[in-house]
Amino acid sequence: MLRLFLKFYFFLFISVFLYLAFGVVSQHTWLNDKIEEDRANDLNGTIYLLNALHESLGSQAFEEQIKNYPTSSNIPIVVLDIDSLNLPPKNEATLKSGQRLTQRDEVHFNSPRNIGIYHYLPGSNLVIKVGPLGRGQELDDMVEFYDHSIFLVIAIPMILIMLSLYIKLKRLESATTQFGSGNLTIRVSEKKRHTIGNLNRHFNRMAERIEQLIKGQKQLRNAVAHELRTPVSRIRFELDMMQMEDNKALRDEYMYGISNDVDELADLVDELLTYARFDREITDLELKPHSLNESLKRVIDTHVFDSKKQFIYNDAWEHQSGILDQIGFDPKLIERAIGNLVGNAEKYAHETIHLHMKQENFYTTIYVDDDGPGVPDSERIDIFTPFKRLDTSRTRATGGFGLGLSIVKQIAQWHGGDASVETSPLGGARFVFSWPT
Numbered sequence: 001m002l003r004l005f006l007k008f009y010f011f012l013f014i015s016v017f018l019y020l021a022f023g024v025v026s027q028h029t030w031l032n033d034k035i036e037e038d039r040a041n042d043l044n045g046t047i048y049l050l051n052a053l054h055e056s057l058g059s060q061a062f063e064e065q066i067k068n069y070p071t072s073s074n075i076p077i078v079v080l081d082i083d084s085l086n087l088p089p090k091n092e093a094t095l096k097s098g099q100r101l102t103q104r105d106e107v108h109f110n111s112p113r114n115i116g117i118y119h120y121l122p123g124s125n126l127v128i129k130v131g132p133l134g135r136g137q138e139l140d141d142m143v144e145f146y147d148h149s150i151f152l153v154i155a156i157p158m159i160l161i162m163l164s165l166y167i168k169l170k171r172l173e174s175a176t177t178q179f180g181s182g183n184l185t186i187r188v189s190e191k192k193r194h195t196i197g198n199l200n201r202h203f204n205r206m207a208e209r210i211e212q213l214i215k216g217q218k219q220l221r222n223a224v225a226h227e228l229r230t231p232v233s234r235i236r237f238e239l240d241m242m243q244m245e246d247n248k249a250l251r252d253e254y255m256y257g258i259s260n261d262v263d264e265l266a267d268l269v270d271e272l273l274t275y276a277r278f279d280r281e282i283t284d285l286e287l288k289p290h291s292l293n294e295s296l297k298r299v300i301d302t303h304v305f306d307s308k309k310q311f312i313y314n315d316a317w318e319h320q321s322g323i324l325d326q327i328g329f330d331p332k333l334i335e336r337a338i339g340n341l342v343g344n345a346e347k348y349a350h351e352t353i354h355l356h357m358k359q360e361n362f363y364t365t366i367y368v369d370d371d372g373p374g375v376p377d378s379e380r381i382d383i384f385t386p387f388k389r390l391d392t393s394r395t396r397a398t399g400g401f402g403l404g405l406s407i408v409k410q411i412a413q414w415h416g417g418d419a420s421v422e423t424s425p426l427g428g429a430r431f432v433f434s435w436p437t
Contacts, residue, residue, distance in 0.1 A: 012154060012158070016150065016154070039132075040100070043075070043117050043131055046130055047100070050077065050128055050130070051119065051121065053065070054121045054124070054126075059123075059124040059126055062079070062121075062126075063126070066078075066079045066128075075130065075131065076129075076130070076131065076132075077128060077129070077130055078128070078129045079126055079127075079128055080126070080128070080129060081127070082095070082096075082120065082125055082126070082127045085118075095118060095119075096120055098120070098122070100118060101117070102116065102117055102118075103116050116129055116130070116131040117129070117130050117131055165196070168195070169196065171188060171189070171194065172196070172199065172200065172203065175187070175188045175203070176203070179207055179210075184210065184211040184215075185211065186207070187204050187207060188203055216386065219385075219386060219387070220272075220275075220386060223386065224268075224272065226387075231262075231264045231265050232265075234261050235262070238254045238257050238261070242254045242255070275386065275403045275406065275407060287328035287329055287330065287415065288328060289326045289327060290327070290328075290329060290331050292327055292334070292357065292364070295334055296355065296357070298335060300313050300342070302339065303339070303342050303343065303346060307346055309345075309349050309352065310351055310352045311353050311354075311355070312352065312354040312355070313354075313355045313356070327359075327364055327437040329364075329415060329435070329437070333415075334411070334415075336411065337407070337412065337419075337433060338366060338368070340404040340405065340407060340408050341368040341405075341431045342355065344404060344405065344431070345368055345369075345372070345429070345431070348370060348373060348429070349370035349371055349372045349428060350370075350371050350372055351371060352371045352426060353368070353369070353370050354367075354369040354370075354424075354426060363435065363436055363437065364434065364435060364437045366433045366434070367430055367431070368430070368431045368433075369425065369426045369428065369429075369430045370424060370426060370428040370429055371424070371426040372429060374424070374427070375421050380420070380422070383421060384405045384419060385406060386403055386406040387403065405419075408431075408433065412433055412434070412435060415435035416435055417436060418435075419431065419432065419433050419434075420432045
């Protein structure tokens, strides 16, 4: 922090110094004549009154009167004999012609108060010198202190600003260190007095995303190990049984079981690859207008072909005109998500699956209802978690690895929406997929 402050203050000092130096140079180069003329004009009135007083009193009385002139005055007046000045003939001729001479005082050479004026009193051998303008020593010292304290005045608020920035950065550094050490739950305050622009907010979003990814990877690793254990154990058992079995029919049955388990492992690998692809965040998703009716019909046609369940599909918007069918979405992703929901409904529906859609408050919503057993309230939050299954005793008949609904959730979030589950009017589960349009 000290190095940062010194570097900043050094450049500030150089900038102010160059500015002041430029001011002094420009003043002596372009403004000196103007300043001399201005200061001389300030004293013209005094000279006029002194000239009138001399004419009124005469030289002797005038000198006596000037001797009583207060020495504390900021406009000094001195009466001099013209011969004592030892002026060059040209300057002496200038004075006697009625013109005035100006002269810089060496003591105040760098001050705008350094102009003194010489005026010849007609009919005498006297010259009065008026100026340079004076000022009390204490006031001079105060002005000089003020001129030189500008850097100190600038330094104090800069120190306070840099100290505040240092404290904020130390908080962020501490959080970053803890996060790097494995404390993935650490976050920094987003209160205005603690933030450095948007840095705190971006750090928290980054930390949340990394925490989510790491947790997902751990969960995926544990789930994969669990999912692989069951078919591998069955294959090992069936191989052991084959070695001890001489009956060809039983050996063929074990071979059929091993083949099914291998197929299950292949399906698991395919599901994992699909989930990995969908788990990667899409940053360039373009939601161009498409026909949602056509996409949903493609999904229904795919499932109706070999399904024994009754499908009910309303191919019109609920309470809306069909003109609104053209909305922004990604057809492949939406068809994949709704296909997963319909496939899930096929597994658990007794007889009927109902799919319909509606649009209100600038949101498009797709409902997939079934008349199956439904989803308990306690399971509705976790049901979209990868590898989460309500039926823990999964068999070859029910199938599935618990990844389909998590993919649905991810696709909804990519579209800026969400997916949820509630109770269906048919008595089973209603899955709700919605996104802003």
